[in-house]
Amino acid sequence: MNNDMGGQRWHVTAVVDSGGKIVAWSTGASRLLGYEAGEVVGRQAETLLASVPANVRRACDAGQEWRASAVAVTHSGQRLELMIDAQPLARAEGEPLWLLAASPKAGVDDVTLKQWAMDQLPIAVLVCDNDERVVAANNAFTALLNRSEENLHGLDLADVAGHTASDAEAIPTLAHQARVTGDVMHHQTFTRSSPRAVRDRSWSSVLFPLKDPAGRIRGVASAVYDTSVEYWARQRLALVNEASIRIGTTLDIERTAQELADLGIGQYADFAVVDLLDSVLSDTDADVEAAAPSGPLRFRRCAYASVPDGPQAAEIIGSRCVYPEDSPQAQALVAGRAVAHRFQDGRFSVLVEGDAERAQRIGPDANHAALLVPLQARGVTLGLAQFYRHRIAEPFDDEDVHLAWEIGTRAALCIDNALRYSRERTISVTLQRSLLQQTAPEQSAVDVATRYLPAGAGAGVGGDWYDVIPLSGARVALVVGDVVGHGLRASAVMAQLRTAVRTLADVDLAPDELLTQLDDVVLRLPSEPSEPGTAPGGTDTTEISATCLYVVYDPVSRHCSMASAGHVLPAVATPDGKVKLPDLPVGPPLGFGGLPFEIFEFDLPEGSVLALYTDGLIESRDRDLEAGQMLLCEVLSHSAGSLESTCDALLDTLQHEPRSDDVALLLARTQALDTTHVATWDLPEDPEVVAQARKRATRQLSNWGLEEAAFVTELVVSELVTNAIRYGGGPIQLRLIKDSTLICEVSDASNTAPHLRRARVFDEGGRGLLLVAQLTDRWGTRQTRAGKTIWAEQVLTPSAG
Structure with a gap:
């Protein structure tokens, strides 16, 4: 028990008799000194004290109250200084008892403090x-x-x-x-x-x-x-980490916005929408100015996510919506910070106030809290992310606001990267397509159909190209190539190589010789001056590599010759439905230097289809080149329709999204010029044969109904045959070809090509080729195995054709 003496709270320690024996022991005494009652009752009280004050005995003998300081020994052997207050108690028998009350002199006892600690x-x-x-x-x-x-x-x-x-x-x-x-x-x-x-x-x-x-x-x-505070702090940190992993996995704008909307649904929010400013998405040519939005804000809905029982998005993905200037959304954008709202009526109709149609589409809801997060990156406002709660009872607190702002900032950077990539990709694709041949040139050697597909959004535009180049003698060159790498640089290199191929084709080089010259061009490209800062010394030292396939087809002889610089083999489909890959030796890619290219020649039946393509058509993540080529041959064997439909069938069969590489495809169906369009004469090395050659040419033009071209043709034949007899040597051959133009060719055994020169006043010769060049539309020389061929073309007038 406890007793209150003198205004101080005392722990009653014991009751002792006149002989000093303990006769009673309280609970407080047990807590203070650690002895149970059975251990001390009957013992002398002095045994619990280290020392007994001298005045205690005199006070006890006199039967007086006393108070003294003493040192007690606890059950565990600790020494505890106590203030002891003794009061005499009278008994019926007359023998006095003493009530001893004590408390620690220095303050509260250890036991009490322990109890207080447990209770509190x-x-x-x-x-x-x-x-x-x-x-x-x-x-x-x-x-x-x-x-x-x-x-x-x-x-x-x-x-x-x-x-x-x-x-x-x-x-x-x-x-x-x-x-x-x-x-x-x-x-x-x-x-x-x-x-x-x-x-x-x-x-x-x-x-x-x-x-x-x-x-x-x-x-x-x-x-x-x-541990809720610590737990949810860890959860928020985990959500931030998850955002860094899940948001921005691609460079697709809508995909990135959806990743932001999906993040934390069910845990952080019950409903989320992401709207991007329409001006941001529409601006594909330049960066958006870093200005605060003003006026009615026009957005495009890019993503939304909801728990199963949540509200639906008012606008479908891709639709446009407008937020008035006084709307919470507009205010959040103007403030430039995340803003939390709590709606006491359990509705967020204030967010669509003034838009009855939109409010009706949303329908009744129970959202009680909203968090509006402006999406800003690099000083540019891109849009707004909105998070709502209806199942989660807690409103958005300050920690939620900070979390949403951090996640929104990360997402905005990813969206901005996607926007920048989208703009660059648009420029690259536009550049790439503009550099490719838009329409097939007029020629009679082949019918053509082409396709170009850029790589998927994650890979970037590559350097694939195709080309159809008319050559002399009604021949045609078919080209397909692939620059290693992606992006604007690959497109720029492609443009350079395509120009080089066209220039070399005008020289009428054989396929293997053309690739050798093109290889030298590629080797020189990296050492040419580039933009400042690309490499020390102001030059770009990045190695350039490319593959190329060059094919020449002659519709008169139906002869085909080709050479490959590391490019995939073409496919040849004959009219009987058979498809094969030519046994073409594949040379090294362009840019290796010093290695030869080999030519492969064969004849093609009229109506055969040549399929030239880049490896992006047949290769994919789950299919190698060999399997892709087999599938391509199978499609070609069953495609007897138009070339356009065959192109579509190939792409539908071989291509699947997303594409990791560009695709260039060129299909050419061969034509033939028969004897009704070609006249050939072998001529002896005799100057008198020049007149006979003119007569034969005039007679042939009459048979073709081209009498109007006879005058110029006689002059051309006379000059070219005379040059061949005088400077070339036999065998000499004259050939006329009626195509879209009238072609006159004279072949001889000399490899020396003539050239234009301006004759002086008293020179007897030197004017022949100048006349030919002035009277015809084009002229030139090409080397052959037996020597050379000089040719000249005249454009036929509608009445002459």
């Missing part, structure tokens, strides 16, 4: 015996369950755990393991703060055995503390 500990503590029944609980635990300690006393631990943990069966199991093993057990559980809330509260528990001084386990205790 903010961590909930529950103590159970070996039968796992509750014997004690501190104030924090009783407050957690809203039940008194007396109400909990004697309850089974499993019953109590059912009120503190969602997985109640785990607590008794861990308590049992703690008692059996003597180890400390840890546990974490989650409970909802209210039936409507989705967000759980996190509770961490420590279960540990209680041992007596001998080390025997007498019970088990559990300490439970709320």
Whole structure:
């Protein structure tokens, strides 16, 4: 018991008789000194003291009250200085008793402090015996369950755990393991703060055995503390980390916006939409100015996400919407920071106020909180992300606002990167397409159909190209090539190589010789001056590599010759439905230098189809080149229709999104010029044959109905045959070809090519080729195996044709 003496609270320690023996021992005395009543009753009180004050005995003999300072020895052997106050008590028999009250001289005793610490500990503590029944609980635990300690006393631990943990069966199991093993057990559980809330509260528990001084386990205790703040801080950090992984996986704008909307649905928000400014998406040619939005804001809906029972987006993906100047969305954009809203009526109709049609599309809802996050990157406002809650009971707090702003900033950078890439890709594709041949040139050697498909958004535009180049003698050159790499540089290199091929084709080189010259061009490209800063010294040292296939087809002889510089083999489909890959020796890619290219020649039946393509057509992630070529041959063998439909069939069969490489495809169906369009004469090395040659040519023109071209043709034949006899030598051949133009060719055995020169006044010769050049539309020389051929073309007038 306790007693109040002199206004000070004292712990009654003991009652002693006149002989100094202890006859009564209070609970307070046990707590203070650690002795149980059975251990001290009957003992001399002096045995509990280290020393006895001298005036105590005189006061006791006189039967007077006394007060003194003494040092007591506790049960554990500690020395405790006490203030002792003694009062005499009268007994019926007349023998006095003494009531001794004491308290620590320095202040509150250790036992009391321990008790206060347990009672006031903010961590909930529950103590159970070996039968796992509750014997004690501190104030924090009783407050957690809203039940008194007396109400909990004697309850089974499993019953109590059912009120503190969602997985109640785990607590008794861990308590049992703690008692059996003597180890400390840890546990974490989650409970909802209210039936409507989705967000759980996190509770961490420590279960540990209680041992007596001998080390025997007498019970088990559990300490439970709320770790929700730390848990949700970790969850927010995890969400930020997840955002860095999940947002911006591609350079697709809509995909990136959807990744932002999907993030945290069900955990952070119940409904989300992402709107980008229409001006941002429409501006493909220049960067958006970093100006604060003003006036009615026009957006384009790019993404939305919702929990299963959430509201639907008012606008479908891709549709446009307008937010008035006084709307919360506009205010958030003007403020340039994330803004949280809470709607007391449980609705967010204020966000669509003044737009009855849009409000009707949204329909009734129960959203009670909104978070509006401007998407800004590099000083540019791109759009707005909106997050709403209806299942999650808690409103958006400051931590949520900071989290949304950080995630929105990351997402905005990814969207801005996608926008910049989209603009660059648009420029690259436009440049690439403008550099490619837009329409096939007029020629009679082949019918052609072409396709070009840029790579998918993740790969960038490459350097694939195709070309159809008319050559002399009604022949045609078919070209397809592929520059290694992607982007604007690949397109620029492609343009250079395409120009080089056209220039070399005008020289009428054989395919293997043309590739040799083109290889030298590629080797010189990296050492040419580039933009400042690309490399030390002002030059770009990046190696350039490319593949190329060059094919020449002659419709008169139906002869085909080709050479490959590291390019995939073409396919040849004959009119009988057979498809094969020519046994063409494939040389090294362009840019290696010093290695030869080989030519492959064969004849083609009229109506054969040549398929030239880049490796992007036949190769994919799940298919190698060989399998792709087999599939291409199979499609060609069953495509007897138009070339355009065959192109579509090839792309439909071989191409699947997303493409990792560009695709260039050129199909050419061969034509033939028969004897009705070609006249050939072998001429002797005799100057007198010139007149006969003119007559033969005039007669042939008459048969073709080209009398109007006879005058010029006679002059051309006379000059070219005379040059061949005088400077070339036999065998000499004259050939006339009626195509879209009238072609006159004279072949001889000399490899020396003539050239134009301006004759002086008294020169007898030197004017012939000048006349030919002035009277015809084109003229030139090409080397042959037997010598050379000089040719000249005249454009036929409609009446002459």
